[in-house]
Amino acid sequence: MSAASASLDAAQVASILARVAERRPRVHCLTNTVAQNVTANMLLAVGAIPSMASHPEEVAAVAAGAGAILINLGTISSEGERAIPKLLDVARERGLPLVLDPVFVELSPLRMRLAQAVLRLPGVSVRGNAAEMAALDPALARAQGVLRVTTGRIDRIEGAGSAYLVAHGHALMTRVTGLGCASSALVAACRTVEPDPALAAAAALTAYGIAGEIAAGRAAGPGSFAMHLIDALAGLDEAALAARMG
Template sequence: MNDSLDAAQVASILARVAERRPRVHCLTNTVAQNVTANMLLAFGAVPSMASHPEEVAAVAAGAGAILINLGTISPEGERAIPKLLAVARDRGIPLVLDPVFVELSSIRLQLAEDVMRLPGVIVRGNATEMAALSPVMSGANGVLRVTTGKVDRIEGDGRVVTVSHGHELMTKVTGLGCASSALIAACLAVETDPAIAAAAALTAYGIAGEIAAERAAGPGSFAMHLIDALAGLDEAALRARMA
């Protein structure tokens, strides 16, 4: 079944994020930490990024959602992942996996497999990463596949949702893909339907990217304008781009 969202649905989820201000706990790429935190704040969510194995469970326990990003995985991060999985399982906290460069490393592949043993994980990656994980995802329990690119494709439980918003400049700034996974997690904290949550996050982010590109002189100023556009996004702006 093919689904699509309208501007009112996306705006409703954004309003819930702004009202509830869910905290997203991010075990994430050190290259992307700053941009991820800024995008979450612009979105109305609250970032936390503790990674020490001895405190990560305590910090994540009160989060609305958890993100595990494998971009710059370390021995410390590797030890923290099982503790995050236990917290997510025991407290019913939704979890997003960003399997950065999983095709390049057996360690990353094994960690991704470990994460996907948790039922209902959302996996957000590019086409290459998702292809590398395809054999594992086929046996995973309730995984939602989010493949981002020129057209984003969200697949799970016989449903397909596509999102066709964004701008090429979003590929020219380090960490913007990683930040999209965090925004999905923020929406997942307030929306019970994972596919709708992912589609809303990617639609909002993509439209903010389109707006930012019209204001920017290049990649450097684009990053600044993207934060502003995301923070200022409302239903009227969504309707103008989704008509």
């Protein structure tokens, strides 16, 4: 049901999910306290392992052994702010993939400044909604090798030379807090096993969107939807993906 996602098939998505489930990568998440729990559960649902240390004295040591790093600016604290340069150092020294989620960057000069600092690292994947990505556009234009992942009714994934459109998901996904934040963590998890950042993001959002469609068919409202989404994501296989990828 998506234009350019013709180039992405169920076997590719299933293969990336299978590699995550097999290798069990750890994703270090500096993320907001509202979304931490659902983010951790979504990572666990695909077989990845979350770690969430943020104390400046330990964050580098804990993140060093991870397979990817997520920096989400929601409810950023002074301590989280001081953790960011340490995480950027770890990502640079170890060559770890880094995903930025610029929550509400359009509302806060502080978050804009922090997002700009993150984007000085080359090769960052940025996952945000249309308002966040528009506000961040000048910094994204300057960033080197950045992947733009703009989620909405149709997700647009735009990297150097490759692009995907993902037209999966359900309106209930906007009625539960933290589900956008959790999708950024899934992008990071898939990136640990797939070197092409655009393909990794497309696979993550396709799997997530299809899990959302399945969950919407089982849910009685946003409360039960969250639970069904985790169950559906944990149970996704190639047949279920193929059935909805047309």
